[in-house]
Amino acid sequence: MQFVSTRGSTAAATFGAVLQQGIAPDGGLFMPESWPRIDLTELPRDIGLDAAGLAVAAQTLLQPFAADDPLAPELAAICTEAFSFAAPLVPLSDHGRYSVLELFHGPTAAFKDFGARFLSACFARLRAGAKRPVNVLVATSGDTGGAVAAAFHGRPGVRVTILFPLGLVSPTQQQQLTCWGDNVRALGVRGNFDQCQRLVKAAFADESLAARVELSSANSINLGRLLPQAVYYAASSLSHWQRHGVRLSYIIPSGNLGNAAAADIARQMGFPVGEIVLAHNANSTVHDYLAGAEWAPRASVATLASAMDVGNPSNMERLRWLHREPVALRAALSADTVDDAAIRARIRGDFDRQGWIWCPHTACAAEVHSRLLARGRGAPHWCIVATAHPAKFPEIVEPLIGGAVPVPQTLLALFLRRSEFVEIDADSFELRKFLLESTAE
Ligand SMILES: *Cc1c(COP(=O)(O)O)cnc(C)c1O
Numbered sequence: 001m002q003f004v005s006t007r008g009s010t011a012a013a014t015f016g017a018v019l020q021q022g023i024a025p026d027g028g029l030f031m032p033e034s035w036p037r038i039d040l041t042e043l044p045r046d047i048g049l050d051a052a053g054l055a056v057a058a059q060t061l062l063q064p065f066a067a068d069d070p071l072a073p074e075l076a077a078i079c080t081e082a083f084s085f086a087a088p089l090v091p092l093s094d095h096g097r098y099s100v101l102e103l104f105h106g107p108t109a110a111f112k113d114f115g116a117r118f119l120s121a122c123f124a125r126l127r128a129g130a131k132r133p134v135n136v137l138v139a140t141s142g143d144t145g146g147a148v149a150a151a152f153h154g155r156p157g158v159r160v161t162i163l164f165p166l167g168l169v170s171p172t173q174q175q176q177l178t179c180w181g182d183n184v185r186a187l188g189v190r191g192n193f194d195q196c197q198r199l200v201k202a203a204f205a206d207e208s209l210a211a212r213v214e215l216s217s218a219n220s221i222n223l224g225r226l227l228p229q230a231v232y233y234a235a236s237s238l239s240h241w242q243r244h245g246v247r248l249s250y251i252i253p254s255g256n257l258g259n260a261a262a263a264d265i266a267r268q269m270g271f272p273v274g275e276i277v278l279a280h281n282a283n284s285t286v287h288d289y290l291a292g293a294e295w296a297p298r299a300s301v302a303t304l305a306s307a308m309d310v311g312n313p314s315n316m317e318r319l320r321w322l323h324r325e326p327v328a329l330r331a332a333l334s335a336d337t338v339d340d341a342a343i344r345a346r347i348r349g350d351f352d353r354q355g356w357i358w359c360p361h362t363a364c365a366a367e368v369h370s371r372l373l374a375r376g377r378g379a380p381h382w383c384i385v386a387t388a389h390p391a392k393f394p395e396i397v398e399p400l401i402g403g404a405v406p407v408p409q410t411l412l413a414l415f416l417r418r419s420e421f422v423e424i425d426a427d428s429f430e431l432r433k434f435l436l437e438s439t440a441e
Contacts, residue, residue, distance in 0.1 A: 001014070001015065001032055001033070001034075001036075001064055001065050001069075002032075003015070003018045003030045003032055003033065003223065004030070004031060004032075004033050005024035005025075005026050005028035005029065005030060005031075006024070006029045006030075006031055006320075007024065007026045007027060008026075008028070009026040012033060013030065014069045015065055015066045015069040015071055016069050016070055016071050016122070018030045018223050018224070019122050019123070019126065019223065019224035020123075020126055020216055021216070022204075022215075022217030022219070022221065023201075023204055023217060023221055023222075028317065029223070029318050029321075030223045031223070031318060031321060035268045035269055036064035036065075036269060037269060037270045038064075038234070038269050038270050038271070040238060040270065040271070040272075042060060043056070043057060043060055043238060045242065046239075046242060047235055047238050047239050047242065048239075049088050049089055049236060049239055050088075051083055051086055053235060054083040054086070054087060054231060054232065054235055055080045055082075055083040056079075057231050057235040057238075058079040058082070058083050058118075059075060059079045061227075061231055061234050061269065062075060062079065062227060062228065062231070065227060070126075071122060071126070074125050077121075078118065078121040078122055078125070079118075081117070082114070082121045082228060083114070083117075083118075083228075084117070085105040085106050085107075085113070086102075086105050087102065087103055087105070087114075087232040087235070087236065088101075088105075089101050089102075089236045089239060089240065089383065090102060092354075092356070095244070096240060096243065096246065096248075097378070097382065098382055098383075098384075099381075099382075099383045099384075100362075100383065100384050101232065101236050101250070101383050101384070101385050101386060102386045103232060103385065103387055103388075104359075104388050104389035104408075106147070107150045107151075108143070108146040108147045108149075108150045108392075108410070108411070108414070109388060109391065109392055109408055109410060109411050110143040110146070110147060110307075110388040110389070110392065111232075111259065111385075111387045112146075112147035113150070113151070114231070114232065115147070115220065115222075115224070115226065115228050115229050115258070116144075116147040116148045116151035116152075116218065116225065117147075117151045118224060118225070118227075118228035119151070119218055119224040119225055120151035120155060122224055123136075123152070123155065124155055124156075124157075124158075127156075127157040127158060128157070130157055133158060133159050133183075133214070133439075134157065134158055134159070134214045134215070135215050135216065135435060135439065136152060136158060136159065136160045136216050136217065137161050137163070137203055137204075137215055137216070137217055137218075138161070138162050138163070138217065138218045138219055139163045139164075139193065139196035139197040139199065139200045140162055140163065140164045140169075140177065140193075141164075141193040141196075141256075141300075141306060141308070141309055141310065143173065143307045143387075143388060144218075144219065144307075145163075145176075145177040145186070146173065146414075148160060148162065148218045149177060149180045149184045149186075150176075150180075152183070152184060152218070153180050153183065153184050154182060154183065155183065158183060159183050159185070159439075160185070161186075162177055162184070162185070162186045162187065163187045163189050163196040163199060163200065163431070164186065164188060164189065164196065165188075165192045165193050165196055166188040166189060166191075166423065168192060168306060169306060170306065170392075170395050172392055172393065172394060172395065174419070175414065175415060175417075177421070178419040178420055178421040179414055179415075179417035179418065179419050180417070181420060185438065186421035186422070187421065187422050187424050187431070187434065188421045188422070189423075189424055189425075190423065191425075192299070192300055192309075193300055193309055194299060194300050194310070194312060197219075197314070198426075198428075199426060200217065200219065202428035202431075203215060203428065203431055203432065203435065204217070206428070206432060209432055209435065209436070212436060212439070213435050213439050215435075219256075219314070220256050220257075220258030220314070220315060221314045221315070225258065226258055226261055226265070226318075227265070229258060229259060229262035230262040230263070230265040230269070231266075233263045233265075233266035233267075233271065233273055234266040234271040236248065236383070237266065237271045237272045237273045237274075238271055238272060240272070240381065241272040244381065246380075247272040247274035247380070248272065248273065248381050248383050249273075249276070249277070249380040249382050249383065250263050250273065250274075250277070250382075250383050250384075250385055251277045251278075251365040251369050251372075251383070252277070252278055252279060252365065252385045252387075253279050253305065253308060253361040253364050253365045253387045254278040254279060254280055254308060254313075254335070255280075255283070255308030255309065255310040255313065256310050256313045256314055257278075257286065257314075257315035257316055257318075258315050259385065259387065260319070260333065261315045261318050261319055261322075263276050264322060264332060268322070274380050275334070276334075277333075277334050277336065278290075278333060278334070278335035278336070279335075279338060279365040279367070279368040280308060280337045280338070280364065281303040281304070281305040281308050281309065281337065281338055281339070281343070281364055282301055282337060282339050282340065283300050283301055283303065283308065283309055283310055283311055284337045285297055285298055285310075285311055285312065286313060286316065287335040287336060290329070290330050290333060291335075292330070295316075297311055297313075298311045298312070303339075303340055304340045304343045304344070304360040305338075305343060305361040305363070305364055307361055307388070308361055308364070319332075319333070336368045336371060338364040338367045342367050343360050343364060345367075346358065346363040346364075346366050346367040346370075347360065347363045347396075347397060347400045348400045348401065350363075351400070351401040357397065357405055358386070358390060358397075359386070359387070359388040359389060359390040359392060359393050359397065360393055360396050361388055362384065362385070362386040362387055362388065362390075365384040365385060365386075366384055368384075369382055389411070390405045391405045391406065391407040391408060392411065422434065
């Protein structure tokens with residue numbers, strides 16, 4: 001399989017090269033030149049959403065992309081290593097009409113563990129025997145950094161630099177970004193997430209830096225994070241179909257649109273994914289566009305669902321490339337926005353009524369679900385995507401439910417580690433200096 005840039009001006013690249021380059025040389029995002037259609041009968045009759053079932057689905061779905069790449073013979077081992085935890089589809093009401101896809105059973109309790117672990121397992125093979133370490137740069141609005149850090153920590157041949165917006169991630173998230181040490185360093189940037197992202201883009205565009213430091217990205221712009229995310233949509237939609245004979249429609253808490261693009265990819269490949277509805281927080285760029293406005297990226301605003309505080313989502317470029325015409329894109333996806341007051345009310349209300357505990361991001365999807373029902377959109381089988389465990393956001397959730405959120409064992413372990421980070425201004429010169437100095441060590 002060959003991969004092309006969304007901006008069209010570069011030569012095609014293969015899977016391993018795409019993963020290592022992160023972003024296409026013309027500044028665009030890599031996409032496969034075509035979408036393989038998966039023969040669903042090749043997958044097990046009763047596909048499991050445990051680690052083993054996901055690993056099988058991952059191999060089947062990803063195999064065409066890695067075909068004729070040096071990684072191909074390793075793919076089975078990579079999938080087994082990366083898909084080491086479950087993504088259960090938990091019914092919330094009868095007959096599969098409402099369920100939740102729990103993507104938070106990985107090491108850092110958010111869906112980003114899937115993509116980060118897959119990328120890390122690939123890098124370990126791609127970098128075997130390399131002379132220089134590769135520097136993985138990652139801008140995070142909260143959860144990406146933690147997942148990438150956990151996935152790459154201790155991997156030989158890879159250094160990770162995490163940029164996070166100072167004061168704009170929760171204390172719990174900050175601990176998860178800054179507790180690693182060794183080959184993983186954290187930079188607290190005096191600025192917002194968009195500025196962190198701009199710094200990373202500027203570093204990639206800096207040719208004199210590239211001559212001295214080998215850079216790679218692990219943001220959701222990296223196709224190596226996106227494609228494995230299609231796996232849990234593929235497997236869960238197929239599992240639902242096998243059980244109920246109905247396509248599963250997803251409501252996805254969205255920021256940079258990686259998860260949304262992954263669901264769209266699973267649908268393109270022939271999996272029984274029904275509607276895709278994006279649940280945004282008050283950052284309404286995508287919502288406004290899908291509702292008919294001009295595409296107008298803007299600065300992000302801070303909300304309770306901070307991992308979705310994105311005003312200019314990078315994966316929009318992929319979605320627009322995928323659908324070519326705005327009218328096609330607007331037919332493929334719809335969106336709604338949820339403000340902080342509605343997030344609070346949803347967390348409090350669903351706990352009081354049902355005993356369910358949502359993280360602030362998942363709460364956006366739960367709120368959008370209830371609005372869809374109120375509008376008479378009860379016909380599809382809806383699945384809300386639980387992007388993180390509520391224990392990652394105790395500062396927000398606990399006052400709303402009036403009690404403690406039980407903490408998964410994996411998260412407890414991270415709290416015992418010592419936190420360390422370096423502060424910088426949102427200035428590309430400072431990042432450059434940090435990278436050159438830390439590489440010289
Ligand atoms: C990153 C993140 C999101 C947003 O996902 P995108 O793929 O960037 O749209 C939503 N919820 C949580 C908990 C996240 O960490």
